[in-house]
Each structure stands twice: as structure tokens, then as C-alpha cells.
Amino acid sequence: MANIQDQILDNVHDQLSRRNFLGQSGAGLGAIALASLLNPSNLFGGTSGASTPGENPALGKPHFPPKVKRVIYLFQSGAPSQLDLFDYKPKLEAMWGQDLPESVRKGQRLTGMTAGQSKFPLAASTFKFAQYGPGRMWISDLLPHTARIADDLTFIRSMNTEAINHDPAVTFFQTGSQQAGRPSFGSWISYGLGSDNQNMPAFVVLLSKGRDGDQPLYAKLWSNGFLPSVHQGVVFRSGPDPVYYLNNPPGIDRPSRRRMLDYLTKLHQEQYKHVLDPEINSRMAQYEMAYRMQTSVPETLDISKEPNYIFDMYGPDSRKPGTFAANCLLARKLIEKDVKFVQLYHQGWDQHGNLPNDIRTQAKSVDQPSAALIMDLKQRGLLDDTLVIWGGEFGRGPYSQGKLTRENYGRDHHPRAFSIWMAGAGVKKGMVYGQTDDFGYNVVRDPVHVHDFQATVLHLLGVDHEKLTFKSQGRRYRLTDVAGKVIKPLLV
Numbered sequence: 016m017a018n019i020q021d022q023i024l025d026n027v028h029d030q031l032s033r034r035n036f037l038g039q040s041g042a043g044l045g046a047i048a049l050a051s052l053l054n055p056s057n058l059f060g061g062t063s064g065a066s067t068p069g070e071n072p073a074l075g076k077p078h079f080p081p082k083v084k085r086v087i088y089l090f091q092s093g094a095p096s097q098l099d100l101f102d103y104k105p106k107l108e109a110m111w112g113q114d115l116p117e118s119v120r121k122g123q124r125l126t127g128m129t130a131g132q133s134k135f136p137l138a139a140s141t142f143k144f145a146q147y148g149p150g151r152m153w154i155s156d157l158l159p160h161t162a163r164i165a166d167d168l169t170f171i172r173s174m175n176t177e178a179i180n181h182d183p184a185v186t187f188f189q190t191g192s193q194q195a196g197r198p199s200f201g202s203w204i205s206y207g208l209g210s211d212n213q214n215m216p217a218f219v220v221l222l223s224k225g226r227d228g229d230q231p232l233y234a235k236l237w238s239n240g241f242l243p244s245v246h247q248g249v250v251f252r253s254g255p256d257p258v259y260y261l262n263n264p265p266g267i268d269r270p271s272r273r274r275m276l277d278y279l280t281k282l283h284q285e286q287y288k289h290v291l292d293p294e295i296n297s298r299m300a301q302y303e304m305a306y307r308m309q310t311s312v313p314e315t316l317d318i319s320k321e322p323n324y325i326f327d328m329y330g331p332d333s334r335k336p337g338t339f340a341a342n343c344l345l346a347r348k349l350i351e352k353d354v355k356f357v358q359l360y361h362q363g364w365d366q367h368g369n370l371p372n373d374i375r376t377q378a379k380s381v382d383q384p385s386a387a388l389i390m391d392l393k394q395r396g397l398l399d400d401t402l403v404i405w406g407g408e409f410g411r412g413p414y415s416q417g418k419l420t421r422e423n424y425g426r427d428h429h430p431r432a433f434s435i436w437m438a439g440a441g442v443k444k445g446m447v448y449g450q451t452d453d454f455g456y457n458v459v460r461d462p463v464h465v466h467d468f469q470a471t472v473l474h475l476l477g478v479d480h481e482k483l484t485f486k487s488q489g490r491r492y493r494l495t496d497v498a499g500k501v502i503k504p505l506l507v
Contacts, residue, residue, distance in 0.1 A: 077477025082441035093364030096411035103153035106453035107139035135414035160386035173449025184408035198240035225363015253336030340384035368425035406435025466499030
């Protein structure tokens with residue numbers, strides 16, 4: 016077998032002999048580039064295994080000392096209603112059923128679902144609110160577990176975005192652009208800061224689903240865009256095959272896979288000398304990562320050894336693979352393995368009608384595990400250098416979509432003002448930042464744009480958002496495009 020492989024390699028070398036000059040001049044660089052991707056510690060003179068934290072060819076090291084080592088982003092796809100969860104507005108009760116004043120709306124464009132309405136009847140939340148924590152933050156009775164961790168939370172009540180429909184809005188949050196094709200948040204972090212564990216991807220994606228018929232999620236949200244493909248998010252799925260094509264096919268054992276990869280590396284090195292395409296090296300880095308993950312991933316995703324009190328903390332759904340609760344538990348395990356960016360998408364928040372019933376079900380599925388994740392990280396000392404983010408792509412408006420009754424109402428998309436929360440390293444605890452008007456319609460103090468939010472998270476990771484760039488098609492791009500400012504009052 017080895018003789019046949021050597022013969023194939025010799026044939027490839029002969030076919031490329033016309034480009035010997037370029038091949039010889041690029042061979043050293045190609046070998047160094049490949050070696051650095053497959054094991055960055057070799058290039059930087061470190062020991063085998065995980066590279067020195069923060070060392071990566073893109074930045075070399077963070078721009079300044081980071082306050083955050085890892086991020087867990089609990090993205091609530093479909094847009095939770097901040098008016099029923101976090102942003103208490105008694106004015107809506109006082110004006111129940113009255114038309115939203117034009118002086119408040121100010122001619123804002125609406126989606127096609129409510130643009131045809133002649134009236135916009137104000138709808139107060141049917142749920143009760145109370146204040147919690149030193150910041151006296153309002154949280155509804157839909158989220159009793161979240162209320163118990165209020166001391167650890169930092170609320171931004173003044174988020175805003177230009178996007179008014181789901182797909183461009185989610186894409187904007189995740190890539191910094193409403194149009195597809197840009198690198199995702201996690202890909203930028205992987206590119207800039209690299210991995211702290213060479214046996215695991217720097218960027219992992221977990222998917223969970225709420226109710227049926229909700230907004231779909233697409234791979235573009237965790238795509239590497241124009242960055243090298245090694246920085247694409249790796250989706251971990253529930254079931255016996257968590258990463259597609261990771262396991263060896265029947266008849267192939269681990270030593271055979273190792274020999275195959277060694278010869279494939281030689282073939283790719285020859286190809287690199289011929290075409291000088293850096294994506295060849297990225298492809299080989301992915302093959303090698305997959306080989307290492309064959310051992311590390313099953314161990315990491317095995318929750319059978321978790322004690323019963325952990326399952327009780329995260330709730331009964333934590334024993335069901337693929338649920339939000341189970342994925343929150345997996346997110347903690349991934350953080351323990353030094354995965355730098357864990358993106359958890361949870362669907363089910365698009366509630367244009369029957370909101371009181373649907374949001375109750377949705378909130379119940381995320382409340383306990385979200386709070387448990389914070390408590391679990393805290394008891395393990397991981398919250399000291401981990402940032403957890405919770406929020407959707409935009410908010411919901413204060414008026415009812417369609418017919419309004421006390422038992423039933425719906426809310427349309429609202430990009431001008433909504434809420435998210437953060438917890439963990441680098442941010443002030445028990446703080447509420449920003450304020451909306453009495454209708455929850457407009458930001459009246461301390462607005463935070465999507466690019467500001469992205470710049471702030473990068474800053475916490477030690478990255479100047481204006482300096483993390485990549486040149487593509489003649490232009491230098493960054494996550495925050497040509498905007499964004501760090502929200503310094505949020506930071507400790």
C-alpha cells in the first residue's frame with residue numbers, strides 16, 4: 016500500500032515539474048504556513064498541544080489585556096418581546112386600546128404585516144413585573160429563574176438596529192452586515208485570536224428549536240465569509256453523530272486514517288507549490304482538526320457523568336438532546352474545554368399573534384437553563400473570564416398586530432428599541448443601561464447600535480474593532496464595517 020501511495024506522490028510531483036521554480040520558491044513558505052495551521056505552537060516555539068492563549072498569525076496577540084477569554088452567545092431567534100419580559104411600561108396599561116400617537120411613531124416604516132392597519136391599539140403586557148437586584152431592574156413573572164440572578168446581569172434597554180425583517184436583522188447581528196457573505200462574529204474571533212485548545216474548534220455552533228413554523232436559520236450565520244475556511248463555525252448536533260463525517264467509515268481504523276492524512280498532506284503540499292492557494296492549507300488544517308476531534312468531541316459531549324443536581328439545576332429538558340437546556344449544559348462543557356466562542360441559536364420567538372400563550376411556553380423553555388448556566392459557570396469560577404449574552408435580532412412594538420383583547424394580542428417587529436442582557440467578565444453587574452420612552456417605542460437615553468454592541472464585545476476580548484481587518488477584493492473589511500464605538504460605561 017505504501018509503495019502505491021509513494022508512486023502516486025511521485026507522479027503528482029512529475030506533473031508539477033513545469034512549475035519547479037515557483038514551487039521551490041514557495042515550498043518553504045507553504046510548509047511553514049501549513050505547519051502553523053496544523054499546530055500553531057510549533058510556529059511560535061511553544062510546547063505541543065494547545066498554543067499559547069491569544070497567539071495567532073492574524074493579531075500575534077490581543078491589542079490590550081483582555082477581560083474576557085470566552086463568549087457564550089444565547090441568541091433568541093425570532094425577536095423576544097422586551098415589553099413582556101424586561102421593559103415595564105405602565106403607560107400602556109393606562110392607554111390600553113388607544114391609538115399609538117403619531118408623535119411617538121414619527122412615520123417609522125412598518126413591516127408588510129401591519130403597514131395596512133389603520134389603527135395601532137396600544138397593548139400592555141398581561142404579565143406582572145417586579146424589580147430585582149441592586150439596579151432595580153424590571154423582570155416579568157415569565158422569567159422567575161432569571162429574576163433570581165438579577166445581581167449578575169447587565170441589561171441594555173436601548174439596543175437599536177436598521178433591519179426590520181428577521182433574515183437581514185439576524186444576519187446583521189451575526190456578521191455586521193444585512194447582506195449575506197460577510198464573516199460571522201465567531202469567525203472574526205477565531206481569525207483574530209485563534210484557539211486555546213488545538214483539539215477543539217475555536218468557534219462552535221449549537222442549534223435548538225422552540226415551536227414549529229418559526230423563522231429558519233441558515234449556515235451563512237456561522238460562515239467564515241471571505242476569511243480562511245478554517246474559521247467557519249462547527250455545528251455540533253444532538254445524536255450519535257454530533258459532527259457530520261467526523262467518524263471513520265466502516266473498515267477504516269484510526270491508524271489507517273492517520274496514514275491517509277499524512278500522504279494527503281504531502282499531496283496538498285505539492286499542490287500548494289503549484290498554485291500557491293492558501294485555502295489548501297486551511298483545508299488540511301480542517302482535516303487535522305477533525306482527526307483530533309474524533310477523540311475530544313465524544314468526551315466533551317458526554318453528559319452521562321454529570322451529577323443529578325446539575326440536571327436538576329438546568330431543568331428536566333437538560334436530559335433531552337437538542338433542547339435549549341441540554342445545549343446550555345453543553346455550552347458550559349465546551350467552555351471548560353477552552354472553546355473561545357459558543358453560539359447557541361434558539362428558535363421560536365416570532366409571535367405576531369397569540370403572544371400571551373406562545374411567549375409563556377417559550378419563556379419557560381429558556382428561563383431555567385439560562386439562569387442555571389450563569390450559576391453553573393459562577394460556581395466553577397468560569398464566570399470570572401467568560402461573557403454570556405442573551406437576546407434576539409430586534410424587539411416588539413407596543414401596539415397590537417390585528418385584533419386586541421385582554422386574552423390575546425400580537426406584536427410586530429420593532430427595531431428602534433429593544434433589550435438584551437449580559438453577564439460575566441468585564442461588565443458591571445446589576446446595571447441597567449439605556450432607557451426607552453413611556454411607550455417602549457423610542458430610545459430616549461444612551462442608544463446602543465448593533466455595531467456598538469459588537470465593538471464592545473471585541474473590546475472585552477482585547478481586540479480593537481477598528482484594527483481587526485481582512486482585505487478582500489481590494490477593500491479592508493471589519494466586523495463593525497465603518498461604524499461602532501465601545502460602550503465604556505458598561506465596563507468594569
